[in-house]
Amino acid sequence: xxHIDWRSELAREGHRVILxxxxxxxxxxxxxxxxxxxxxxxxxxxxIHLLVEAAEMVSYYGFQSLLKQYKQxxxxxxxxxxxxxIYQNCGLGILLxxxxxxxxxxxxxxxxxxxxxxxxxxxxxxTPGCHFSRxxxxxxxxxxxxxxxGSYTVEEKECKMMRRDECIFLVKER
Amino acid sequence: xxxxxxxxxxxVMEGSRIRDAKGIIPLFGVYLSLFFVQYYNKLSxxxxxxxxxxxxxxxxxxxIEAAQECGYATxxxxxxxxxxxxxxxxxxxxxxxxxxSFAAVAVAFGWGDLEVKxxxxxxxxxxxxxxxxxxxxxxELHGHSDxxxxxxxxxxxxxxxxxxxxxxxxxxxxxxxxxxxxxxxxGDLYCEFIARRSSDQRIP
Numbered sequence: 001x002x003h004i005d006w007r008s009e010l011a012r013e014g015h016r017v018i019l020x021x022x023x024x025x026x027x028x029x030x031x032x033x034x035x036x037x038x039x040x041x042x043x044x045x046x047x048i049h050l051l052v053e054a055a056e057m058v059s060y061y062g063f064q065s066l067l068k069q070y071k072q073x074x075x076x077x078x079x080x081x082x083x084x085x086i087y088q089n090c091g092l093g094i095l096l097x098x099x100x101x102x103x104x105x106x107x108x109x110x111x112x113x114x115x116x117x118x119x120x121x122x123x124x125x126x127t128p129g130c131h132f133s134r135x136x137x138x139x140x141x142x143x144x145x146x147x148x149x150g151s152y153t154v155e156e157k158e159c160k161m162m163r164r165d166e167c168i169f170l171v172k173e174r
Numbered sequence: 175x176x177x178x179x180x181x182x183x184x185x186v187m188e189g190s191r192i193r194d195a196k197g198i199i200p201l202f203g204v205y206l207s208l209f210f211v212q213y214y215n216k217l218s219x220x221x222x223x224x225x226x227x228x229x230x231x232x233x234x235x236x237x238i239e240a241a242q243e244c245g246y247a248t249x250x251x252x253x254x255x256x257x258x259x260x261x262x263x264x265x266x267x268x269x270x271x272x273x274x275s276f277a278a279v280a281v282a283f284g285w286g287d288l289e290v291k292x293x294x295x296x297x298x299x300x301x302x303x304x305x306x307x308x309x310x311x312x313x314e315l316h317g318h319s320d321x322x323x324x325x326x327x328x329x330x331x332x333x334x335x336x337x338x339x340x341x342x343x344x345x346x347x348x349x350x351x352x353x354x355x356x357x358x359x360x361g362d363l364y365c366e367f368i369a370r371r372s373s374d375q376r377i378p
Contacts, residue, residue, distance in 0.1 A: 006191060010208070012183070015305065017284030023211045025307060026190060026283040028204035028251075031244035031326070035214075038240045039221055050220055058213040090208040091190070091199030111196035113207045 004070070004082065006089055019090075020066040029117025036114070036131065037122065048131050055135025056142075056149055063143045076144060083140040092136070100171070102145045104152065107137055109167040115160040128159035130167050137169055150174070177265050179278035185261050186282035202279070203255030204248055211284070215311030218325060234325065239348075241329025246336050246347040249276050253337070269338065270295055276334050277301065285327065291366070296339045299350075299369045301331050306365045309358035322354030324365050331367040339371075348372060 011018050017026065039047040063083065067073060073082055080097040087095045093112030099105050109115075114132050118125065134154040141152045151174055158168040189201040190208060199206040218237055225233035252258055253272065262275045270293055277288040286307060292300040303309075308324040322328065331352040340346025352369040356362040 010187075010191065012187065015281050015284075015287040017187075017208075019208060019210070023307060024208050024284055025211045025214060026186070026206050026208055027214070028206055028244070028248050030204065030247045030251075031241065032207060034240040034244050035217060038236050039217065042236060043221070043224060046224060047221075050217065050224065054213050054216040054220065057216065058210045061212070062210050088193060088197035089191075091193055091197065091206050092209075093197040111198065113198060113205055116196075116198055116205055 004085060004089075009066070010089075020062060020069060022062055022065055029113060029120065032114060032132070033117040033121050036118075036129075040131075051131035052135040052138070052154075055132045056139040057135075059136040059139030060142050060149045061139075063140045067143060079144045083144065087136065092133070095133075095137070100141075103173045104141075104171040107154075107169040107171060109133060109160070109169070112160070112167065115167065118161045124163050125159070125161040127162070128156035128167075129161040130156050130159055130169075133167065134169060137171060141171055147173075177262075177271055177274040177278055179281060181261060181265070182275070182278040183282040185257060186279070189257065202257045203251035211307040211311060214326070215308060215315060218308070219312060219315055219323070234321075237325035238329040238332075238352075241326040242333045242336070243329075243347055245330035245333030246343075249279070249333060249337055250343050252276075252279060272338060273299060273334050276337075280330065285330075286365075288327075297371065299331060299335050299352075299367075301327070301334075301367045302364050303327060303367075304358075304364040306358065309365050312359040318361055319357070319359040321360060322357035322365070323359040324354055324357060324367070327365065328352045328354050328367055331369045335369040335371075 009020055017024050039051055073079055084095050091113055094110050096108045098108055114130055118129055134156055138152045138154045142149050153172050153174055155170045157170050158164040160167050190199055190206060193199045222233040273293055274290055277290050280288050286303040287305050289302045291302045306324045306327055308326055312319055312323040332350045335350035336346045340349030350369045351372040352367045354367050356366040358365055
């Protein structure tokens with residue numbers, strides 16, 4: 001993605017770290033996975049929903065804010081490419097948007113922060129666990145196809161936390 | 175020697191721009207991610223809300239514990255990293271300088287403008303933060319609170335003391351516990367965290 005100047009996108013304003021005009025925090029896998037596991041263990045399905053929804057809302061508004069600054073990025077293809085680049089630049093992993101359209105699609109991940117973190121702290125899971133990524137994908141899909149938050153459901157069909165070869169996300173329009 | 179926080183900030187900003195072929199940022203011995211603070215605020219405060227009034231204390235305890243365990247493991251990784259050895263160790267004159275270095279790393283990570291106000295070795299640590307993203311987020315999402323809301327910073331303050339004066343790693347987590355007597359979310363001018371040795375190993 002040649003259009004993005006990451007050095008200026010990720011900047012400091014005093015003690016704050018700013019990405020695309022919005023404050024960010026750097027957190028490591030210990031905190032992200034601790035929060036994930038604690039919320040899931042405590043609230044069950046409701047906790048999973050919360051993890052997905054929080055990631056979706058925030059990735060929606062964050063990606064929208066970024067796109068406003070790059071008006072030259074107009075095509076769906078380049079927006080999807082930008083989404084993958086941002087995910088990678090934020091240290092979240094690799095997302096490959098395959099066969100994606102306005103009604104949904106299939107997205108593959110070969111590696112991710114949350115998978116690496118989960119496996120190093122807790123080992124193999126018995127159920128798919130990339131709730132953050134599900135929400136993140138739903139958020140950016142909403143922005144790319146000009147739908148409000150909550151327009152897409154993202155199901156994880158295969159998960160590397162279960163020691164599968166890749167994570168496979170199936171996106172559907174609600 | 176005084177800890178030069180600007181050197182640590184520079185190293186973190188440069189290091190956070192380097193990710194490996196898998197899109198992972200390995201820095202200071204941990205895997206870093208960069209994400210909007212609203213995510214952490216929404217997750218923490220919605221979790222607390224879903225737990226309800228009857229489980230309010232339990233929610234607070236869980237959020238602090240998640241952060242303290244994280245801080246304990248994270249800063250243990252950080253102080254054993256190559257980056258720490260090369261950059262921070264030359265600035266460290268005594269054991270207590272580690273706390274000032276930990277605080278500088280936290281500032282570099284965008285957690286707030288942490289300032290060590292008092293450190294009495296083996297007894298207590300006071301950290302003041304005038305711009306905690308948790309307090310800001312709580313005020314934006316829910317308005318004023320009647321209790322402190324900076325659970326992450328509260329846990330991390332305890333972890334700093336655990337690492338210096340607790341039992342040897344990995345047995346010292348929760349040897350210290352922090353309180354937040356002042357918090358902007360409840361109308362104070364700043365947030366303040368005081369860690370003291372805990373009588374129990376866990377939050378009562």
